[in-house]
Amino acid sequence: MHIQDDHTALLRCNDRFIIIELMKAQNWLMLTYKVPAEPAKKRIGLWRKLKGMGAVYxxxxxxxxxxxDDHTRRLKIIENEIHEMAGESVLLETVALDKGQEDKVVGRFKVDRDEEYAEFIDKCDDFDAEVAKETRARHFTYAELEENDAxxxxxxxxxxxxxxxxxxGAARGVEAKRRLDQCEALLDAYAQHVFEAHDENR
Structure with missing residues (x-):
């Protein structure tokens, strides 16, 4: 087998050559840490900061x-913060043992994002319901438009x-984008009603 580049290889089989795709291992940064239980505010703040970066536990x-590079830099900063909290930490680069293990980890990332997408979609539903209510009531005011725009x-x-x-690329990302597009279109339609209502009153 001849490695052509990082992604493909040329395999000779019965005087024929077959191009096969190589699995490119996903490299992860793994932070292990231990911090004092008190003050709890600092420990919780650390957890929130890591979750806010998209980390999975x-x-x-x-x-x-x-x-x-961005994650490496930010985790090095967090490592220093842990030290200042009188905690202990080790920052390592790691890869999965095989494709099955890698899929498990990637799946964890996707589950976390899908949960956030689901929460976002629920808020889009609330937004739609609010604009629909104002439309049914023919409450076409600039104040309401500004509030909905915010x-x-x-x-x-x-x-x-x-x-x-x-x-x-979590599964619900496409749905979330579609729902946002619908919210934008709904507000555009509501805005048109507001403009028309105020034109009629002039």
Whole structure:
């Protein structure tokens, strides 16, 4: 077998050559740490910071992130913060033993993101219901439009944040984007009603 590049190899079989795709191992950064139980505020803040980066916890005090320069830099900073908390930590680079183990870890990342997408979709439903209620009541005011526009911007920012942490393309990401598009279209239609209502009153 002749390795052509990082992704493919040329295999000779019965005087024929077959191109096969090589599995590219996913490298992860694994942070293991132990911090004092008190003050709890610092311990919880550390957990929130790591979850906010998109880390998955394999068990208490052991978390993973895909390896890249940004994650390496931020985890080194967190490692120093743990030291300042009188805690202990080790930061390692690791890979899965085989494809099955890698799929398990990737699956954990996807589950976490899908849970966030589900929560986001629920908020989109709330947004739709609110705009629909105002439309049925023919409550077409600029004040209501501004309030709904602010809520839509929060949804847009929230989805962008989730997608940045969706390292492996969780299943509900497409649905979440579709729901946001629907919210935007619904608000556009409501805005048109507001503009028309105010034009009629002039």
């Amino acid at each position: 394999l068990q208490n005090g052991v978390c993973l992130l895909p390896k890249n 809520d839509l911007k929060k949804l847009q920012t929230w989805l962008e944040k989730i997608r940045k942490l969706d390292f492996y």
